[in-house]
Amino acid sequence: MSSHRPGKRKFLKQSLGGLGALLLAGCDRLTDSEWFPKMLRTGERLSYSVHKAIVPRKSMAQEFTEADLSPRFRSNGTSNPGNPIYQALARSNFADWTLKIDGLVEQPMQFSLAQLRALPKCTQITRHDCVEGWSAIGKWTGVPLHQALAAVRPSPDAKYVVFYCADPMESDGSDLYYESIDLEDAYHPQTMLAYDLNDKTLPIANGAPLRLRVERQLGYKHAKYLMRIELVSSFDTINGGKGGYWEDNGYEWYAGI
Numbered sequence: 001m002s003s004h005r006p007g008k009r010k011f012l013k014q015s016l017g018g019l020g021a022l023l024l025a026g027c028d029r030l031t032d033s034e035w036f037p038k039m040l041r042t043g044e045r046l047s048y049s050v051h052k053a054i055v056p057r058k059s060m061a062q063e064f065t066e067a068d069l070s071p072r073f074r075s076n077g078t079s080n081p082g083n084p085i086y087q088a089l090a091r092s093n094f095a096d097w098t099l100k101i102d103g104l105v106e107q108p109m110q111f112s113l114a115q116l117r118a119l120p121k122c123t124q125i126t127r128h129d130c131v132e133g134w135s136a137i138g139k140w141t142g143v144p145l146h147q148a149l150a151a152v153r154p155s156p157d158a159k160y161v162v163f164y165c166a167d168p169m170e171s172d173g174s175d176l177y178y179e180s181i182d183l184e185d186a187y188h189p190q191t192m193l194a195y196d197l198n199d200k201t202l203p204i205a206n207g208a209p210l211r212l213r214v215e216r217q218l219g220y221k222h223a224k225y226l227m228r229i230e231l232v233s234s235f236d237t238i239n240g241g242k243g244g245y246w247e248d249n250g251y252e253w254y255a256g257i
Contacts, residue, residue: 061190061215064125070136073128073197075205076219078177081167086225089166094209099193103162103230106153113209117195119143124190130219131255140213142194146187148229154183158231161186162238163212166225169245179223180235180243180253181214190215193226218255220246 081087089097094113102108123141145161165177185191192213195202202208207224214221221244235241240248247253 058189059216061126064127064137066125066139068125068137069139069198073136073138073206074134076128076130076132076222078167078224079205081165081225083166083168083173083176086166090204090208097209099210099226099229101148101152101229101231103232104155104158105231106155107151109152111148113195116143116148116193116210119147122189122192124192124213124215126190126213126215128219128222131251132219139198140192140194141196141199142192142210142213144189145191145193145212146189148193149186149231152231154231157233159183159233160231160235160243162230162232162235162243163223163226164228164230165223166227175239175245177223177225177245178239179212179221179245181212181217181221185214185216185256188214188216216256220244220251221255 098110098112099116100108100110120143121141122144123139125137125139127135127137129135149161160180160182162180163178165179167177169175169177181191190213194207194211194213195209197203197206202211207226210226211224212222212226232238235243239245242248243253244251
């Protein structure tokens with residue numbers, strides 16, 4: 001079990017939530033200015049750099065016991081993607097689903113769910129902290145992300161891992177959810193592609209057939225309904241260019257706590 005104190009993580013989460021509410025309540029005019037968003041981006045880069053400098057690269061999120069499991073692990077965000085392709089895959093119990101990993105890699109690959117389950121696996125009991133203010137403890141089993149990356153062999157130019165999902169974020173079915181992390185978090189021993197929750201096949205509401213677990217970051221970074229993983233050197237040509245759906249809409253890219 002980690003020596004990370006749970007009180008510190010809770011305090012940081014509550015502080016960030018309070019600051020976000022303050023900004024939303026009183027800074028509309030500042031947000032519309034040219035200089036204020038630039039200042040926020042500079043502050044985020046500084047926060048990211050300081051966090052990386054003072055927190056060891058391999059520091060672990062707190063792990064729990066089965067006695068600590070939440071009675072119900074609620075669904076965050078989408079609970080059943082209204083995507084015809086996803087719905088067809090779900091009807092066949094994801095028999096035809098594959099995860100494509102490409103981009104800046106030496107060997108692009110596609111994995112079926114059976115192939116992912118055949119890879120070395122890990123299990124961990126951790127707490128999910130949502131930016132909306134709730135938390136839940138669950139038992140996750142899946143493939144350590146570094147195992148999948150080892151198979152495709154990232155190129156030296158790769159800096160980020162981008163996760164493309166099946167859940168549309170607009171009523172017309174457009175703007176599919178996506179997220180990203182850097183290679184440091186990708187190789188963290190607790191970062192996994194999870195296919196089981198609490199010793200059962202991952203439910204649709206929680207991201208079936210596969211979701212990301214990146215345990216040292218807030219819930220919106222834990223992308224669900226994974227369809228493709230791309231390794232890139234920057235976000236310049238991806239959607240809004242900020243590394244994630246919520247980031248394109250004002251959230252911070254680095255949500256580590």
